[in-house]
Amino acid sequence: MPESVKFICLRCGHNFVADYTPKVVEERTCPKCGSNSVRRQKGKAAEKAAD
Numbered sequence: 001m002p003e004s005v006k007f008i009c010l011r012c013g014h015n016f017v018a019d020y021t022p023k024v025v026e027e028r029t030c031p032k033c034g035s036n037s038v039r040r041q042k043g044k045a046a047e048k049a050a051d
């Protein structure tokens with residue numbers, strides 16, 4: 001089941017929310033600059049899960 005997760009672009013620092021499905025690897029690109037250097041932001045839920 002997809003969940004909305006915050007992502008941050010390492011290139012321009014743009015924050016955005018996208019659907020994230022565990023165990024499904026998807027290439028993500030920043031909607032602002034088009035860079036694929038995007039990382040999922042850690043949240044309260046993410047702290048519990050082993051990533």
Ligand SMILES: [Zn+2]
Nearest residue numbers: 009012030033
């Ligand atoms: Zn960007």
